[in-house]
Amino acid sequence: MKGILFAILGGACITLQGIANTRISGSIGTWQAATLTQFTGFIVALIILMCVGAGKWREFQQVKPLYLAGGSFAAIIIFSNVTAIQQIGVTLMVSMLLIAQLGMTVIMETNGFFGLKKQKISGAQLIGIGMMISGVFLLKG
Incomplete structure (x- = not known):
């Protein structure tokens, strides 16, 4: 049940983020919106991390380099979603x-x-x- 609720929350946030980014990009540009979104996402994640605890930072070296690139997909996701919303709704x-x-x-x-x-x-x-x-x-x- 908890997984379903998080999936619903994530889906709702994807939609809200896409609309917000489209509005931002209309004012300052798509890549600028992606940069701003990534930065604010980093700040929020950092605040949450500080509140919930440090976690397993020592295990960082065990993560495969390919997986470390996962966060970079977010910039492409943001750009693609904003462009798609502008083109197809x-x-x-x-x-x-x-x-x-x-x-x-x-x-x-x-x-x-x-x-x-x-x-x-x-x-x-x-x-x-x-x-x-x-x-x-x-x-x-």
Whole structure:
């Protein structure tokens, strides 16, 4: 249940962030908005870290360098979301984002990328993804 609530919170924040970034980019530019968002996100994460405790900083050296680049994807995510919202609107952007996430997840899990346990995709899951894609066409009108 806790995981579901965090997923809902994350999804809501992605939408709110996309709209806020689009408004910011209209005033100062898309990469400027991405930079500002990354900076404020860093500050908030740092404040939360200071409140909840230091954690396992000594284990930092054990993290694979490829995984350390994960945060850099956020700049691309912000730029892509802002540009997509400006071009196709929030609803269609979020729909396409979810389909892209599912598609990438299927590729990663079926191949065991990034140390994930290999998973087989079922027919029901493929039908579900197909229904989501169909839903995007209905939303697009």
